[in-house]
Amino acid sequence: RRSQQDGLSRDEIQRYSRQLLLAEVGTGGQVRLRNSAVAVVGTGGLGSPCALYLAAMGVGTLGLVDHDTVDHSNLHRQIAHTTAACEGAARKVVSAHAALARLNPQCRVRTHDVLLESANALEILRGYDVVVDASDNAATRYLVNDACVMLGIPLVSGSAVRVDGQLTVYNYNGGPCYRCLFPAPPPAATVATCSETGVLGVVPGIIGCLQALEVVKVVTGRKEDEPPSMLLFSYKAHPHFRSIKLRGRVPTCAVCGDAPTVTGLVDYAAFCGAGPSDCPQTLDV
Amino acid sequence: RRSQQDGLSRDEIQRYSRQLLLAEVGTGGQVRLRNSAVAVVGTGGLGSPCALYLAAMGVGTLGLVDHDTVDHSNLHRQIAHTTAACEGAARKVVSAHAALARLNPQCRVRTHDVLLESANALEILRGYDVVVDASDNAATRYLVNDACVMLGIPLVSGSAVRVDGQLTVYNYNGGPCYRCLFPAPPPAATVATCSETGVLGVVPGIIGCLQALEVVKVVTGRKEDEPPSMLLFSYKAHPHFRSIKLRGRVPTCAVCGDAPTVTGLVDYAAFCGAGPSDCPQTLDV
Amino acid sequence: MADTGAGDEQLKVTVEFGGGLDMFVKKERLQMVDGAKKAIVRMARQTGGKGTTIRRLIEHIGEDYLKASTDLFCTGSTLRPGILVIINDADWEITDDGMDKYDYKLQDEDEIVFVSTLHGG
Amino acid sequence: MADTGAGDEQLKVTVEFGGGLDMFVKKERLQMVDGAKKAIVRMARQTGGKGTTIRRLIEHIGEDYLKASTDLFCTGSTLRPGILVIINDADWEITDDGMDKYDYKLQDEDEIVFVSTLHGG
Ligand SMILES: [Zn+2]
Ligand SMILES: [Zn+2]
Numbered sequence: 145r146r147s148q149q150d151g152l153s154r155d156e157i158q159r160y161s162r163q164l165l166l167a168e169v170g171t172g173g174q175v176r177l178r179n180s181a182v183a184v185v186g187t188g189g190l191g192s193p194c195a196l197y198l199a200a201m202g203v204g205t206l207g208l209v210d211h212d213t214v215d216h217s218n219l220h221r222q223i224a225h226t227t228a229a230c231e232g233a234a235r236k237v238v239s240a241h242a243a244l245a246r247l248n249p250q251c252r253v254r255t256h257d258v259l260l261e262s263a264n265a266l267e268i269l270r271g272y273d274v275v276v277d278a279s280d281n282a283a284t285r286y287l288v289n290d291a292c293v294m295l296g297i298p299l300v301s302g303s304a305v306r307v308d309g310q311l312t313v314y315n316y317n318g319g320p321c322y323r324c325l326f327p328a329p330p331p332a333a334t335v336a337t338c339s340e341t342g343v344l345g346v347v348p349g350i351i352g353c354l355q356a357l358e359v360v361k362v363v364t365g366r367k368e369d370e371p372p373s374m375l376l377f378s379y380k381a382h383p384h385f386r387s388i389k390l391r392g393r394v395p396t397c398a399v400c401g402d403a404p405t406v407t408g409l410v411d412y413a414a415f416c417g418a419g420p421s422d423c424p425q426t427l428d429v
Numbered sequence: 430r431r432s433q434q435d436g437l438s439r440d441e442i443q444r445y446s447r448q449l450l451l452a453e454v455g456t457g458g459q460v461r462l463r464n465s466a467v468a469v470v471g472t473g474g475l476g477s478p479c480a481l482y483l484a485a486m487g488v489g490t491l492g493l494v495d496h497d498t499v500d501h502s503n504l505h506r507q508i509a510h511t512t513a514a515c516e517g518a519a520r521k522v523v524s525a526h527a528a529l530a531r532l533n534p535q536c537r538v539r540t541h542d543v544l545l546e547s548a549n550a551l552e553i554l555r556g557y558d559v560v561v562d563a564s565d566n567a568a569t570r571y572l573v574n575d576a577c578v579m580l581g582i583p584l585v586s587g588s589a590v591r592v593d594g595q596l597t598v599y600n601y602n603g604g605p606c607y608r609c610l611f612p613a614p615p616p617a618a619t620v621a622t623c624s625e626t627g628v629l630g631v632v633p634g635i636i637g638c639l640q641a642l643e644v645v646k647v648v649t650g651r652k653e654d655e656p657p658s659m660l661l662f663s664y665k666a667h668p669h670f671r672s673i674k675l676r677g678r679v680p681t682c683a684v685c686g687d688a689p690t691v692t693g694l695v696d697y698a699a700f701c702g703a704g705p706s707d708c709p710q711t712l713d714v
Numbered sequence: 715m716a717d718t719g720a721g722d723e724q725l726k727v728t729v730e731f732g733g734g735l736d737m738f739v740k741k742e743r744l745q746m747v748d749g750a751k752k753a754i755v756r757m758a759r760q761t762g763g764k765g766t767t768i769r770r771l772i773e774h775i776g777e778d779y780l781k782a783s784t785d786l787f788c789t790g791s792t793l794r795p796g797i798l799v800i801i802n803d804a805d806w807e808i809t810d811d812g813m814d815k816y817d818y819k820l821q822d823e824d825e826i827v828f829v830s831t832l833h834g835g
Numbered sequence: 836m837a838d839t840g841a842g843d844e845q846l847k848v849t850v851e852f853g854g855g856l857d858m859f860v861k862k863e864r865l866q867m868v869d870g871a872k873k874a875i876v877r878m879a880r881q882t883g884g885k886g887t888t889i890r891r892l893i894e895h896i897g898e899d900y901l902k903a904s905t906d907l908f909c910t911g912s913t914l915r916p917g918i919l920v921i922i923n924d925a926d927w928e929i930t931d932d933g934m935d936k937y938d939y940k941l942q943d944e945d946e947i948v949f950v951s952t953l954h955g956g
Contacts, residue, residue: 158501165627168592168664190835193478193634196508201630216443219533223481226531246511248504280835305834307453308733325805326831330796334786334830341834342450345486346641348835349478353634357664360631370667370870374798374805376829378732379453379642382655382749386827387668388800391807475956565956590955593854610926611952615917619907619951626955633956655749659919659926661950663853667870671948673921676928 150175155250160202173364174202180363181205183272185260185288187240188212189348190278190302190355192224197356199244199251203363206244206251207272210236211259221345259420260284262409265291274359277301278352281420282329283412289314289322290409293400298362302355304348305341307379311354312390313362315400319372323406324394332417350377435460440535445487458649459487465648466490468557470545470573472525473497474633475563475587475640477509482641484529484536488648491529491536492557495521496544506630544705545569547694550576559644562586563637566705567614568697574599574607575694578685583647587640589633590626592664596639597657597675598647600685604657608691609679617702635662725766725822729753729775733830735797738786743779753779757820765819768799768806771826772816791816793828800827846887846943850874850896854951856918859907864900874900878941886940889920889927892947893937912937914949921948 152160152174163169169177182203184191187210195206214222214230229239237255244253256268260279265287269275275297277288285301292299298316303309315321354375361367372390399406413419437445437459448454454462467488469476472495480491499507499515514524522540529538541553545564550572554560560582562573570586577584583601588594600606639660646652657675684691698704730752731739744751753775761770769791776784776791788794799806799815802825806815851873852860865872874896882891890912897905897912909915920927920936923946927936 160505161502162627163505163629166591166629169629186835188835197631197634200505200508202505217446220445220448220485220487223485223532227534228531246513247508249512278835280833282833285833303832303835305832306451306734308832310832325798326796328795331794334794334796342447343834344448344451344454346482346638346645349482349638350635350642353631353638356631357635369867373668376732380736380750381730381732383658383672385670386803389804389808391805471956473956563956565954567954570954588953588956590953591855593953595953610919611917613916616915619915619917628955654746661853665871666851666853671924674925674929676926
């Protein structure tokens, strides 16, 4: 369903010339990027910069998954969207697609203007080389994780709340999946409510850029040299970044373990005590 | 010349609601951002994300300084620009201004479509609360540093080449200036030539976002708690980030020291052995 | 600090609370160290004749460091789901050779980070 | 490594080359350690009856580690302008109490980073 050519066109050579000069990318890496398909789940604070940089750097096919519309309170961080899109209550995937097309019309964009659910996740995510979790709630994070384990796709997971951010590549090269680290969901009472939570605009910007970097590392193969790790970011910590060595895949994990008990997608709203739609404003956080 | 009101408009409250919830910003911090003026020198790989996030987060006045036009080889990293701007050979400050206006028309943008030089730098940068160095050559970096020292303006300096990036706040709170760290310019032979050098698109994205964060920290006062430091980023290092404790202001520094010998802007092309225009493609790096 | 005592019989660990967990900690328990808020915790080197464990540290934090509703952090010595424990920049599961991770014996100058996983974006 | 010898009389430091300086270093001198390329350098603990300094380390790198044209890195023991030296995550100027920074005495397990300043954007 997508071109798997080996060479680069004249336009591509011109556009990506500064990356072709790099030993870390070169023609081989650029072709791999062009031949890759990456799904970005969520086109908000994380998905905006991540999708923009993936398209800019030359990922050939991007899938955008979101079911929301652009709102005024999105624009302090969701830089793929515009005030005009907000005033027209545009669908986020449509608005994000327009931004990607302005920047790089060579990037093929597939929009999935739906809520990702157990009923559609495997069908939507199947065939992508990497999935980016840029979502905003626990239920979707477990859903995306389990789908990636079942489909055998590396998952580049980022999150950002208030002034903190986190970044991990799950289900990759002997490392853990999300459930290996968090077998039980947090009690609903400990998840900050929508009205209590905010986010500093550039924090998802930083994490979203770093997600794009991790995608490049997975696609070009550089990531194989790295042991499993989680990057923690906090405006309050100094230094702001801390890299943590992570456990490997956990043999007793319910989904990626040696004898999994979760072998199909389940009801994640019930599992987490709250679904993605229980609190619409969470989508803005 | 700019409004210094204390309150926020209804539009501002709506747009920045997720930041008003944060203890680290709140109404006070948001008003400080709105009343601040930040100059961004360079609207390329670093300046694109930095200016976008500064406008998104609510910095009231942004000055954009660049004398270049948009080129195809810019677009793999300079996400404020568009393929259409490139095809029309648009001025970079004009193209960047359009992107900021799409995202946040409330941000007042001043464009300086000139090469920053000794003859105009003090006039252009005077009055800004923070200067962002998002430039691309040694001569401009010394020029911007010296101008900031002479004007008493904190300098948020970022750089990105190949797969590496660096970030420091100079001339702030007892910390060093650029010349304190680098009293002598590197020999011209050690500066990679244009054709040898490239850059991975998202690396200036990461550093530019972090420059926007440092601006927020300076404007809201949080930065005062931090000792001087430099953040090093490398795709090749693991972990990618390393924070270095820096020396304080150096009493013998030629420009910010106790008995400065550089008391007016000098000829930086002669000082560095190469000016910003000696090698036009450097502007793309 | 509240828990001072004979230096040699005490160990000192640094504790940070990330991912928003700092909101549950009493302000006076945190101090600015090199630009970040940390708790410097001093505890007896031995508890009941054995090395003091991270289980005891969690109990101690639950008893003395939290503002209220400690179940947002722990119940007794058991952390609530969704909190990672990082000991000297490594996930505490890595130290686990079949050992209960709560039995990890604290070492002087250990840097412990409790961090809540984040779901937003 | 080329410079092995009696363990006790040697010290071991880890050296990284950042900001593009790795391009000047012989490939076989760098090894992958935890996902990053580093040089593990073993040197005599004493040089001429005194502790081995970073000056000696720079000379040693200039003699044995660089591909060619060592003046892109150093001339003798003097680094070219535009290179920062980072010792255990601190700018080496911080250790300077009026002491010549080149006289810093290496300690076993020191982590040294040489990093070239970057001008691009
Ligand atoms: Zn698992
Ligand atoms: Zn100075």
